[in-house]
Amino acid sequence: MENEPKMRSVEEQKGRLPVASGGPVATIKEVCAQWLEQGILSGIMMPAYSIKGVAAPVLFTDPQMVRQSGVPFLPAMGVNTASVVDEMRFSPAPGVKVGVFLRPCEARAVVELVKLQQVVLDGLVLIGVDCPGTYRTADFSELLDGAVVDFVNRFLQDQARYLNDERFRTACAMCEYPTPLVCDLHIGFLGMNPGEALWVESRSEKGAELYKTMNVEPVPVPESRQLFLKDFRAQRQSRAEERIKELDAKALGPENLVKYFAACLNCHNCMKVCPVCYCRECFFESEALERELDEVVRITRHKGGMRLPQGTLLFHITRMNHMMTSCVQCGICEDSCPVKIGLSVLFKKVSRNAQKEFDYLSGRSLDEPLPLVTFREDEFRTIGE
Amino acid sequence: MNQFEPKIVGFLCNWCTYAGADLAGTSRIQYPPNMRPIRVMCSAAVDSVYIVRALMEGADGVFIGGCHPGDCHYVSGNYKTRRRMVLFNSIMRSLGLDQERVLLRWISAAEGKRFAETITEFTEKLRQKGPSPFKTLWEV
Numbered sequence: 323m324e325n326e327p328k329m330r331s332v333e334e335q336k337g338r339l340p341v342a343s344g345g346p347v348a349t350i351k352e353v354c355a356q357w358l359e360q361g362i363l364s365g366i367m368m369p370a371y372s373i374k375g376v377a378a379p380v381l382f383t384d385p386q387m388v389r390q391s392g393v394p395f396l397p398a399m400g401v402n403t404a405s406v407v408d409e410m411r412f413s414p415a416p417g418v419k420v421g422v423f424l425r426p427c428e429a430r431a432v433v434e435l436v437k438l439q440q441v442v443l444d445g446l447v448l449i450g451v452d453c454p455g456t457y458r459t460a461d462f463s464e465l466l467d468g469a470v471v472d473f474v475n476r477f478l479q480d481q482a483r484y485l486n487d488e489r490f491r492t493a494c495a496m497c498e499y500p501t502p503l504v505c506d507l508h509i510g511f512l513g514m515n516p517g518e519a520l521w522v523e524s525r526s527e528k529g530a531e532l533y534k535t536m537n538v539e540p541v542p543v544p545e546s547r548q549l550f551l552k553d554f555r556a557q558r559q560s561r562a563e564e565r566i567k568e569l570d571a572k573a574l575g576p577e578n579l580v581k582y583f584a585a586c587l588n589c590h591n592c593m594k595v596c597p598v599c600y601c602r603e604c605f606f607e608s609e610a611l612e613r614e615l616d617e618v619v620r621i622t623r624h625k626g627g628m629r630l631p632q633g634t635l636l637f638h639i640t641r642m643n644h645m646m647t648s649c650v651q652c653g654i655c656e657d658s659c660p661v662k663i664g665l666s667v668l669f670k671k672v673s674r675n676a677q678k679e680f681d682y683l684s685g686r687s688l689d690e691p692l693p694l695v696t697f698r699e700d701e702f703r704t705i706g707e
Numbered sequence: 708m709n710q711f712e713p714k715i716v717g718f719l720c721n722w723c724t725y726a727g728a729d730l731a732g733t734s735r736i737q738y739p740p741n742m743r744p745i746r747v748m749c750s751a752a753v754d755s756v757y758i759v760r761a762l763m764e765g766a767d768g769v770f771i772g773g774c775h776p777g778d779c780h781y782v783s784g785n786y787k788t789r790r791r792m793v794l795f796n797s798i799m800r801s802l803g804l805d806q807e808r809v810l811l812r813w814i815s816a817a818e819g820k821r822f823a824e825t826i827t828e829f830t831e832k833l834r835q836k837g838p839s840p841f842k843t844l845w846e847v
Contacts, residue, residue, distance in 0.1 A: 574803025576840040580847060605756060624765050625845045635847040636756070636763045642798050643755035643791075672801040679797050680790070694794070697786035699776065705789050706773070706813040 355385035369396035398462035404431030412442035430685020450502025455494035493653020513550030592655035649673035713767035713833035724772025730819030751784035
């Protein structure tokens with residue numbers, strides 16, 4: 323199946339956005355500041371960086387602060403922005419409209435959360451950006467030399483290095499989705515010369531409202547961009563295959579699986595930071611798994627000994643059963659793991675295989691129902707017979 | 708040395724398979740006593756956590772019995788069970804675990820014989836496979 327985004331209630335508009343002399347980052351910051359000044363948006367959530375080392379999504383209402391601290395395209399990722407969108411409560415609030423900058427994996431997670439009935443799109447405008455990869459926030463602070471805006475401008479320009487950047491987060495180095503699948507407005511730079519122009523697409527009515535303020539010159543997708551993306555995806559796919567092969571050599575089967583998760587502390591960080599692990603109360607943090615002492619002793623007699631805290635592998639395998647159909651492979655679980663278990667590649671493999679079974683791709687479309695809430699009578703006939 | 712006797716944890720839907728098991732009993736059909744039945748209201752009530760937990764704690768097999776597609780007391784529960792089973796099997800394969808230790812089968816209240824045959828076959832298959840590797844893996 324093609325990765326065709328489906329938010330197209332209006333005809334798609336697209337073209338190149340000339341970049342001002344201050345560079346691509348400043349150009350987009352200025353556009354955003356003006357959306358706030360003109361009251362087109364009531365707030366805008368975008369990555370920001372402060373000299374104190376904070377690299378995080380920030381919700382801005384003050385256009386001056388956007389100009390000072392906003393850093394669109396910041397290649398540092400500490401959380402999946404979909405998680406912070408999920409923290410908002412969505413009551414009808416006419417007139418409030420917040421633009422949210424999202425990397426492709428983050429936009430996919432938002433789509434899954436909408437389908438899981440955790441996020442309501444009414445007050446949100448999804449602004450999807452190109453993303454060739456990100457650094458862990460700690461690594462980014464180390465890499466950063468000089469002003470952050472200069473760093474990011476250079477990062478946008480130097481596109482040859484994306485495929486070999488050793489410092490990218492593990493999940494990013496295997497990611498084959500550098501452009502957002504679903505969003506209202508798309509701002510891109512891959513395969514362009516970001517010193518001269520960025521790529522902008524409006525994919526919905528909400529997107530069109532922002533698009534018309536941006537002085538975009540309508541042109542077809544430049545050939546350089548098409549070629550870049552094609553080559554990029556192919557290389558990333560083969561990188562992912564390599565990594566999965568390495569995984570298969572060491573993680574398959576009961577014994578190896580225990581080894582792979584051997585260091586797990588059962589801290590549940592991977593679950594807490596996961597954008598699509600949406601339950602307000604997790605089964606694994608409930609009283610359901612607590613047992614009376616006599617019961618624990620009785621159960622332990624089966625094997626003669628029980629590793630504690632109990633249920634490490636039970637947690638991981640069950641969690642996979644609960645969220646693999648929505649996993650967007652952002653890899654934020656691995657970054658949050660205190661003992662560095664290689665979750666990115668494992669979940670890449672498991673979720674890809676799982677989603678394939680249902681011809682589903684997480685975050686591809688708002689219309690595709692979640693695999694586990696729908697069914698057809700005439701499918702999987704051999705099961706149960 | 709004692710012959711290995713597999714332990715099976717069974718989740719039987721109240722409306723069909725449990726009644727099917729009952730029928731097998733009242734009809735005096737013989738089948739191996741290796742399955743420990745747990746009555747559930749619907750096969751769709753069996754979350755993966757129960758299956759995985761049984762396996763991790765050393766069950767040699769897990770059996771899930773539900774109504775035939777189209778016959779679910781709750782209209783569509785078993786269709787959802789079926790999808791979850793597809794997901795479960797896919798994850799087991801991706802992790803290199805033996806998906807054959809988990810069996811889902813549709814057995815109606817009228818199919819006492821099919822119930823007895825299913826449990827006989829499954830027990831025999833597990834006997835041939837031998838003990839589950841998780842039986843002795845205390846590090847899980």
